[in-house]
Amino acid sequence: GAGVSQSPSNKVTEKGKDVELRCDPISGHTALYWYRQRLGQGLEFLIYFQGNSAPDKSGLPSDRFSAERTGESVSTLTIQRTQQEDSAVYLCASSPNAWTGELFFGEGSRLTVL
Amino acid sequence: TQLLEQSPQFLSIQEGENLTVYCNSSSVFSSLQWYRQEPGEGPVLLVTVVTGGEVKKLKRLTFQFGDARKDSSLHITAAQPGDTGLYLCAGAHSNYQLIWGAGTKLIIKP
Numbered sequence: 001g002a003g004v005s006q007s008p009s010n011k012v013t014e015k016g017k018d019v020e021l022r023c024d025p026i027s028g029h030t031a032l033y034w035y036r037q038r039l040g041q042g043l044e045f046l047i048y049f050q051g052n053s054a055p056d057k058s059g060l061p062s063d064r065f066s067a068e069r070t071g072e073s074v075s076t077l078t079i080q081r082t083q084q085e086d087s088a089v090y091l092c093a094s095s096p097n098a099w100t101g102e103l104f105f106g107e108g109s110r111l112t113v114l
Numbered sequence: 115t116q117l118l119e120q121s122p123q124f125l126s127i128q129e130g131e132n133l134t135v136y137c138n139s140s141s142v143f144s145s146l147q148w149y150r151q152e153p154g155e156g157p158v159l160l161v162t163v164v165t166g167g168e169v170k171k172l173k174r175l176t177f178q179f180g181d182a183r184k185d186s187s188l189h190i191t192a193a194q195p196g197d198t199g200l201y202l203c204a205g206a207h208s209n210y211q212l213i214w215g216a217g218t219k220l221i222i223k224p
Contacts, residue, residue, distance in 0.1 A: 004156070031210060040219065041216065041217070042120075042202060042214050042215060042217045043157075043202070043214045045211075045214075048210055048211075050210060091156050091157075093156070098209075098210035099144075099206065099208055099209060099210065100145065100162065100206065101146070101147045101162065101204055101205070101206030101212050102147060102159055102162055103147075103157075103159065104159070105156030105157050105158070106156050107154065107155055107156050108154075108155075108156050
């Protein structure tokens with residue numbers, strides 16, 4: 001497709017389970033971001049990938065969160081031992097040039113932890 | 115800590131009225147973006163402003179970048195129900211780090 005694709009769009013899980021969220025960026029976009037958005041709030045930076053450079057993981061809230069990206073392709077965000085406070089929409093964005101601040105977002109993955 | 119303060123946080127007005135949303139910071143940005151997010155969707159880029167004092171128009175939306183490149187405003191003329199959404203501003207510092215405002219939730223009542 002032409003846009004950023006995220007899956008699943010909705011995920012309901014039980015506390016303590018692991019979840020994996022997937023992001024397929026726009027082809028050719030070297031920069032990829034993950035953000036978290038709690039209900040009615042702004043965007044919380046989680047992690048940034050740029051090509052084959054070391055990612056900026058400074059926004060990951062705990063060691064239960066991890067993310068991977070191989071080259072300029074698909075990225076996965078993994079949350080281990082989910083907690084209720086992890087409930088949020090997880091947004092992925094890609095950009096051809098992160099320096100411009102112009103990001104293209106997917107529709108997000110809504111995570112609900114019961 | 116760099117902040118981008120966005121105001122108001124919430125605005126509910128009647129169709130046809132005008133409104134202005136503000137983003138203010140003590141930091142100088144190389145560029146500033148405005149995004150609109152509708153329920154269940156990701157944010158969509160509306161505009162990028164780069165030059166101090168720059169004004170850009172997108173139909174009924176007017177975006178202005180402050181002379182010192184520390185603040186920006188979004189003015190909507192004759193608001194319509196289709197303008198309803200969450201408006202987010204983001205400032206860039208010529209690197210990948212973006213500073214995001216908390217958003218303005220706008221509701222336009224028919």
